[in-house]
Amino acid sequence: MxxxxxxxxxxxxxxxxxxxxxxxxxxxxxxxxxxxxxxxxxxxxxxxxxxxxxxxxxxxxxxxxxxxxxxxxxxxxYQKAPLTWPQENILTLIDAANDSLVSLLLSQRSGFNTQQDILFFNLQNERVTSTFNVLEQYVEQGVFDKWHYLSICLFCLLDWVAFRQLYDLSSYTHFARFIEQAKTHNMIDETDPR
Ligand SMILES: N[C@@H](CCC(=O)N[C@@H](CS)C(=O)NCC(=O)O)C(=O)O
The missing domain is CATH 3.40.30.10 (Glutaredoxin)
Known part of the structure; x- marks a missing residue:
């Protein structure tokens, strides 16, 4: 493989x-x-x-x-349970934010100021904020307390956002706690993008 x-x-x-x-x-x-x-x-x-x-x-x-x-x-x-429908929905939230942030990064690399009041950038920024707000609530409710695929996906997104400085996460206190806990897991250092 x-x-x-x-x-x-x-x-x-x-x-x-x-x-x-x-x-x-x-x-x-x-x-x-x-x-x-x-x-x-x-x-x-x-x-x-x-x-x-x-x-x-x-x-x-x-x-x-x-x-x-x-x-x-x-x-x-490897005979693991498939994601449930509610888990698939949460993955869609993570992917929606991730896809918008990839678009914003590629726009920055193409020379655009992504903070400009332009429809395409506004839509991406709006989607990131709206999905992050819901994901922060899920972290607070304990949905990401265990280290499963969704937690892995959220961690990879948030750590990459910090690495690329794509979005100000300072007001998301539950994300901060989640990131610190996630860093204790296997292969985190070996896969660090920095
Ligand atoms: N839906 C895809 C998204 C993958 C994706 O966007 N990968 C980015 C790297 S983070 C990429 O290859 N971008 C190249 C491009 O957009 O041209 C997945 O879940 O694998």
Missing amino acids: KLYGSTTSPYVRRIRLYLASLHKTAQDYQFVNLDIFSKQGREQLKKDNPTLKVPYLTDGNIQLFDSRIIQRYLAEK
């Missing part, structure tokens, strides 16, 4: 941490580190994955293109 992705992507990191939570190591799968913006990395990406995104995973003849599908595949392969 091979997992392709960059070391900075929160979507890739969540799969690496999920595999670690299932006690899977370098003996069970190979992590292929791709710089998707380098010439060589882009060529590999174009050859393997038409979405031109990471992560993607290969296992024998099976090719999987999206973290959501990869997690579902791994859960089934």
